[in-house]
Amino acid sequence: MKSLFIWILLEMIMREGRKSSPIMTKEINGVIIQIENLRKVYRISSEKIYALNTIDLSVNRGEICCLLGTSGSGKSTLLNLMAGLEKPTRGTISIKGARIDLMSEKQLAEFRQKNFGFVFQSYNLLSALTALENVAMPLVFCGMDAKKRQKEAKKMLEQVGLKNRMNHRPTQMSGGQQQRVAIARAFVMHPPVIFADEPTGNLDSRTTIEVMEMMVNLVHKNRSTLVVVTHDLEIASYCDRIIHLRDGLIVNEELKHAIPAAYETANSMIIAGN
Amino acid sequence: MKKIDILRMALRNFGRRKARSFLTVLGVVVGTMSVVVMISIGQGLNESYKEQIESWGSLTQIQVNGTSTGTDTGAGGGGTQGNQLYMDDNSVAGLSQIPNVLGVMPVKNESVSLIKGKEIWTGNVMGIDLSKMELFGFKTTKGRLLESTDKDSFVMGYMTAFSFYDPKGNGEWINPTDDQGNPVPLPFDPTTTKLKMTFDTSYGYEMSVGKPKMSKVNCVGVLKMASDDFSYSILMDYNTVETLKKDYEKTQTSTDTNGSTTGSSSRQEKSKNKYDIFYVKVDDVNNVSTVQSAITDMGFSCWSAMDVLNQVKEQMKIIQFVLGGIGAIAFFVAAIGISNTMVMSIYERTREIGIMKVLGCHLKDIMSLFLTEAALIGLLGGLVGLGLSEGLSFLLNFLSSSGALGDMSIGSKLSVIPFWLIICGIVFPTFMGLVSGLYPAWRATRLSALDAIKNE
Numbered sequence A: 001m002k003s004l005f006i007w008i009l010l011e012m013i014m015r016e017g018r019k020s021s022p023i024m025t026k027e028i029n030g031v032i033i034q035i036e037n038l039r040k041v042y043r044i045s046s047e048k049i050y051a052l053n054t055i056d057l058s059v060n061r062g063e064i065c066c067l068l069g070t071s072g073s074g075k076s077t078l079l080n081l082m083a084g085l086e087k088p089t090r091g092t093i094s095i096k097g098a099r100i101d102l103m104s105e106k107q108l109a110e111f112r113q114k115n116f117g118f119v120f121q122s123y124n125l126l127s128a129l130t131a132l133e134n135v136a137m138p139l140v141f142c143g144m145d146a147k148k149r150q151k152e153a154k155k156m157l158e159q160v161g162l163k164n165r166m167n168h169r170p171t172q173m174s175g176g177q178q179q180r181v182a183i184a185r186a187f188v189m190h191p192p193v194i195f196a197d198e199p200t201g202n203l204d205s206r207t208t209i210e211v212m213e214m215m216v217n218l219v220h221k222n223r224s225t226l227v228v229v230t231h232d233l234e235i236a237s238y239c240d241r242i243i244h245l246r247d248g249l250i251v252n253e254e255l256k257h258a259i260p261a262a263y264e265t266a267n268s269m270i271i272a273g274n
Numbered sequence B: 001m002k003k004i005d006i007l008r009m010a011l012r013n014f015g016r017r018k019a020r021s022f023l024t025v026l027g028v029v030v031g032t033m034s035v036v037v038m039i040s041i042g043q044g045l046n047e048s049y050k051e052q053i054e055s056w057g058s059l060t061q062i063q064v065n066g067t068s069t070g071t072d073t074g075a076g077g078g079g080t081q082g083n084q085l086y087m088d089d090n091s092v093a094g095l096s097q098i099p100n101v102l103g104v105m106p107v108k109n110e111s112v113s114l115i116k117g118k119e120i121w122t123g124n125v126m127g128i129d130l131s132k133m134e135l136f137g138f139k140t141t142k143g144r145l146l147e148s149t150d151k152d153s154f155v156m157g158y159m160t161a162f163s164f165y166d167p168k169g170n171g172e173w174i175n176p177t178d179d180q181g182n183p184v185p186l187p188f189d190p191t192t193t194k195l196k197m198t199f200d201t202s203y204g205y206e207m208s209v210g211k212p213k214m215s216k217v218n219c220v221g222v223l224k225m226a227s228d229d230f231s232y233s234i235l236m237d238y239n240t241v242e243t244l245k246k247d248y249e250k251t252q253t254s255t256d257t258n259g260s261t262t263g264s265s266s267r268q269e270k271s272k273n274k275y276d277i278f279y280v281k282v283d284d285v286n287n288v289s290t291v292q293s294a295i296t297d298m299g300f301s302c303w304s305a306m307d308v309l310n311q312v313k314e315q316m317k318i319i320q321f322v323l324g325g326i327g328a329i330a331f332f333v334a335a336i337g338i339s340n341t342m343v344m345s346i347y348e349r350t351r352e353i354g355i356m357k358v359l360g361c362h363l364k365d366i367m368s369l370f371l372t373e374a375a376l377i378g379l380l381g382g383l384v385g386l387g388l389s390e391g392l393s394f395l396l397n398f399l400s401s402s403g404a405l406g407d408m409s410i411g412s413k414l415s416v417i418p419f420w421l422i423i424c425g426i427v428f429p430t431f432m433g434l435v436s437g438l439y440p441a442w443r444a445t446r447l448s449a450l451d452a453i454k455n456e
């Protein structure tokens, strides 16, 4: 209880202070994510675990960027830091010119709401809500009125091909369908950045292709930037750039100048569909 | 987030765990009921006591019984002799001067018997100042009040009319009230019945000697039912009483030397104390205590129904405090129940809260969400509790008035729920819910979004 009052007090003091803090810097040359000298150390009793050790990385606007590596290499950690779900031990992260690492919980919530979409391996849908309600969730948080968000969410569900599943609950849907709901939810606010942590980890290979193509499609359509974590080389093939991680370090960066074949087919499919 | 969405979401969560929500609300219902019913009983007792005390005499009336220094200053002697207080016209004038006093009615009591054929009533005739009758609010149930032109007339107290009996026979006792405490028709009409009065109070009994002087008197009216002194007396003009008394004494000393009149020494005292009692009328209930202390300061001893009421009020405060305390404990337990439910619900919904945070739900919205849910539990519990309390209160009043709870001799309701209690019964549980939800809501905002969404 005591800490509650302290928290309220601090919250009030911080509210004043935050208005003037220099969080915003300028976004340079179409680089939407800029990471410098990033380190994340976990301390378990006296032992230090370097989940990330000196990462420098920049992601361009509109890029589909893949974090590739073996289990325990620090992929998820890097993604979580970028998304502001965790604080770095050292280093800076700027997204759209804003210093994520310096933001308060409250500022982060607002920033996430406007700029980020998330797709997780385990879907993370609210089990009590229908597909439509799940997709409309981010719109509820930003205060859109019921009618409008209903329309937006419907539109989004149609785009992921779940028009006839709108009133189903997550438990009444297959994994692939659930992940498509999650994708619809990630894109419903048309955020500039989408983070996906092993989005196909729970899916079979056919569904994996379906889901990946859908995501890539939507990213291009919305002119979003996608950061996707995977250990699957096939998924990596959908990406413009592949960042290889090992033991918390970037060991290799692969830039694909040529448009990948899979991407081409996905694109042509959309054109054909339209 | 929009307020309507917060409310909608809170309601949905509330409805999701029906059994648990029901049990938590039940806790608040019981808490609210115990507080409301306990306080309502306190209120009911308070009001019925007030009614009872008011029936003993108006609350704005002070009774001056005598001088508090009357007996011993005589021996003290000396220069105080001039300032010696007596129950006389000087004192009446003095008392009338006290601020907020509307009037003073002096009363002289004499013991008399009224004879109605074979039946006799023995009691007090109160010699009063007729001009004050209206001020003191006397009302008749039959006939009228005394007027200055009346000769040898009196007004009869309500209870007096029921107190005639035949000393030689087995008179039948008539209850002056029915089961509900309401007045019943008079056993006879005193205004048309022939009545005689004598100052010999042994008349009609075996020890009575000779034939005492009878005064011819007539009754002009009967007072409304009350339980004050007037009700058990008859009221007459002061001077009339004095004249009749003198007439009686004259015949007594001439015919019978063993007269029942008092000795000469006390008669001297009596001559100085012209009256026995003063009734002082105060303009407002709130001024009674001040006037009363002013009267005491002047050297009189006095009493008012307010004295008793204040005493009872003090006791009622303690009773209400105890009753309220019992209720408050139940209420406190309910508050813990809400807190517990909310904490449990947060554990269950950790993942959900985490997802909401990741999707960019503001902390203050998460806070509002849980506070709203807690307040809803409180509000619902309060409303249901109030409804049941009203029912229980009705039942209690029904049982007590029908005598099922034994004869409680309480005229009014046993349980009274005043309007302020209804408001409190809604506002307080809601507020309590809010306060109980504060800690759980804070916990919810502090949950790590990352921990929550990590693979389960």
Ligand SMILES: Nc1ncnc2c1ncn2[C@@H]1O[C@H](COP(=O)(O)OP(=O)(O)OP(=O)(O)O)[C@@H](O)[C@H]1O
Pocket: A042, A043, A044, A049, A050, A051, A069, A070, A071, A072, A073, A074, A075, A076, A077, A078, A231
């Ligand atoms: N909360 C934590 N506390 C302590 N150590 C952690 C924590 N989270 C991650 N780590 C450690 O950091 C390292 C990197 O973990 P991370 O989850 O980023 O791996 P990953 O590349 O996503 O692996 P996977 O492919 O299995 O998901 C691991 O060695 C892990 O043990």
Ligand SMILES: [Mg+2]
Pocket: A075, A076, A077
């Ligand atoms: Mg991982």
